Amino acid sequence: MxxxxxxxxxxxxxxxxxxxxxxxxxxxxxxxxxxxxxxxxxxxxxxxxxxxxxxxxxxxxxxxxxxxxxxxxxxxxxxxxxxxxxxxxxxxxxxxxxxxxxxxxxxxxxxxxxxxxxxxxxxxxxxxxxxxxxxxxxxxxxxxxxxxxxxxxxxxxxxARWPHPVRRVLVVGAGKVGLDVARQIEAYRWAGLELAGFLDDDPDKRNRHFLGRPVLGGLERVAEVVKQHHIDEIVIALPLRAHKRMVDLILTVQRLPVSVRVVPDLFDLAFFRATVEEFGGMPLIGLRDPAIDEFQRLVKRLFDLVFASIFLVLAAPVMAAIAIAIKLDSPGPVIFKQQRVGEGGKLFTFYKFRSMYMDAEERLQEVIHYTDDGKVLFKRRDDPRVTRVGRFIRATSLDELPQLFNVLKGDMSLVGPRPELPWLVDRYEPWQLRRFAVPQGITGWWQVNGRSNKPMHLHTEDDLYYIQHYSLWLDIKILWMTIGAVLRRVGAF
Known part of the structure; x- marks a missing residue:
């Protein structure tokens, strides 16, 4: 050929x-x-x-x-x-x-x-x-x-004449369906798509080219290929007989910072929140789409912007006083910045008032606690890394106020699962990764149901409850319950 x-x-x-x-x-x-x-x-x-x-x-x-x-x-x-x-x-x-x-x-x-x-x-x-x-x-x-x-x-x-791609697409499966998908991607180059290549487990297809694009290896190389080739989108086009392989692959790619689509076949994906859309006349199932639809997302974003702006104006004097107290209490910056995992597994810079001494990160392993079955609990009440001012602002949750800027930037929402540390996400079981299907929030369902008193895997169960029952009214209810939890200092330390 x-x-x-x-x-x-x-x-x-x-x-x-x-x-x-x-x-x-x-x-x-x-x-x-x-x-x-x-x-x-x-x-x-x-x-x-x-x-x-x-x-x-x-x-x-x-x-x-x-x-x-x-x-x-x-x-x-x-x-x-x-x-x-x-x-x-x-x-x-x-x-x-x-x-x-x-x-x-x-x-x-x-x-x-x-x-x-x-x-x-x-x-x-x-x-x-x-x-x-x-x-x-x-x-x-x-x-x-x-x-x-x-x-x-x-x-x-x-x-049509511009040679620079916007999004690079990897097709998993170089069979008939995969090639049909690849042809549509090539036809949609005007929309900023570029076909990066294929993955396929068939040894006869290794080191071959289809539509001018290489087969980059087997399915086990998906994470490596995503990183090496800067992949933005994955389209899975495997045959029905590869059902088990497909499910394993989906569980793997859920943790990757890419959008994932599946060309539908007669397989059961009921355990995922999925939406069907059309691409080049072919139906695709979106497995990485958020658990809230576009209208709900629009309303949620508008709600966040309005109330985050109001909260910032009202909290400005308190935030100024906290900043002065932190500077007087211990050396170091007022704002603590850290990389966290947000919606879709994407990293962003997370803001808090600094409540610990400057060597807190180096001493992290000293204070990590685990449950009897090995799950990470993380916090302990007598954390020696916390400053005097830090103990007060953590107990009252005032250290979270700078995250209102994260909300305005669009990194976070007022309500949602808490953005997690990357090293903790690496310990997640596949089912726990579903918590990243919605915007991460300042407060959430688990914060008003025990907060730091629960082990991490129970936090995730509460987050999944929120995702499955999302509504604007639930957001308002959680915000109202958060006020009570903060005043009672439930689980905060």
């Missing part, structure tokens, strides 16, 4: 391609950021010009004076929009790859920025026309979303 000639992209060194993609992504994000601010300012001016000609409302205030427009708003509004957009992951390509995600993210960010603007106007610009405000909101929603869709259309037209 004659092999197609590989595209020129394959001849480029991997690191060079990644660097080119990174530069393009950075430059495009900067362009998009600046264009959003310019367009928002222009739409504000347009709303100001159009408002007097609209057939509703009056241009007078409550006391009969003419409503005025402050030129300072041309600076204030873009500043509010800039800060809100940066905190709302509007420019994160991982979260806005699909057009529906892009539109939702922008729409929510505009809504949040508008709420902040409304609060500011209420206190400092009481004579600003409310109809002007509403007109600007409508113009901005329509204008920025239309601008995004226009840019996506331009990118789609150009990517």
């Amino acid at each position: 004659a092999m197609p000639t590989p595209i020129p992209l394959g001849a480029l060194p991997l690191q060079r391609r990644r660097a080119m993609l990174k530069r393009f992504g950075t430059n495009f994000a900067v362009f998009l950021f600046l264009s959003d601010l310019v367009l928002t300012t222009l739409l504000l001016h347009l709303a100001r010009l159009v408002r007097p000609h609209l057939p509703w409302g009056l241009n007078v205030g409550a006391r009969g004076e003419l409503l005025h427009f402050s030129p300072a708003l041309y600076l204030i509004v873009p500043t509010i929009w800039a800060l809100t957009f940066l905190f709302s992951s509007v420019y994160d390509p991982e979260r806005t790859l699909r057009w529906v995600d892009d539109v939702q993210t922008v729409a929510v960010a505009i809504g949040m920025a508008t709420l902040v603007f409304a609060g500011l106007a209420y206190f400092f610009y009481r004579d600003l026309s409310r109809y002007l405000f509403v007109t600007f909101f409508v113009f901005d929603e329509v204008g920025l979303i239309a601008w995004r869709l226009f840019l996506r259309g331009i990118i789609r037209l150009r990517r």
Whole structure:
């Protein structure tokens, strides 16, 4: 069989391609950021010009004076929009790859920025026309979303000739179904997909090429291949007879920082939260999709942004006092930063007020406790690494307040399973990895049901209960119960 000639992209060194993609992504994000601010300012001016000609409302205030427009708003509004957009992951390509995600993210960010603007106007610009405000909101929603869709259309037209991939895809199975999937990936190169290669256990297919892409080894090499070839997506296309092998593979890849899809067959995956979607006319089962649907996620994110902002404003004096106390109590930074595992197994920087001495990490093994069956309990009450101020802020959970910034950044949610340490995740059993199917939170179901008094495997059972019974009302209930747990200092030390 004659092999197609590989595209020129394959001849480029991997690191060079990644660097080119990174530069393009950075430059495009900067362009998009600046264009959003310019367009928002222009739409504000347009709303100001159009408002007097609209057939509703009056241009007078409550006391009969003419409503005025402050030129300072041309600076204030873009500043509010800039800060809100940066905190709302509007420019994160991982979260806005699909057009529906892009539109939702922008729409929510505009809504949040508008709420902040409304609060500011209420206190400092009481004579600003409310109809002007509403007109600007409508113009901005329509204008920025239309601008995004226009840019996506331009990118789609150009990517047919653009050689830089956005997401690298590994196909597991080089049989008929796997090759069909690979052909569709090649057909969707305009969307930023690149076929990296195949995995297959058939010895006759080792070291062969299909559609110009190599078979990179057997299924046992999946973790190694994901790391070496910077894989972003895995599509499993194994035959029915490989059912047991497929299930083992799924359990393995659940811990990897990749999206996983399975071409459906007659196998039982009822123990996973799965969604069916279409790709190139073929149905795929998403095994890494969150346990909450897109609308629930949208509502949850909006809820997080609103209440995290409110909590930060209310807690600002307390946080300032804690920062001063920490500096006076012991040497070292005020904020403790640590890598934690977030939704989908992705690492992020986790913030807390520092409650321990600077050598705490080196002394970790001194204080780890285990249950009788070898499960990690982790905390102990007489931890000698904790400072005097640290004991108070840990007992009252005030050390968690900086995580409100993680919520605004989109790394965490107000409610959800706690983000875990990477070395603890390495000890997880396969069923425990399901806790990463939703955004990780500041508080959660296990925190209000015993908190640190439980061993780790029971924490996970509580987290899975939360995932299976998720609702916005459950989030509100947990937040309310958290207040009681903190006041009673249940399980906190």
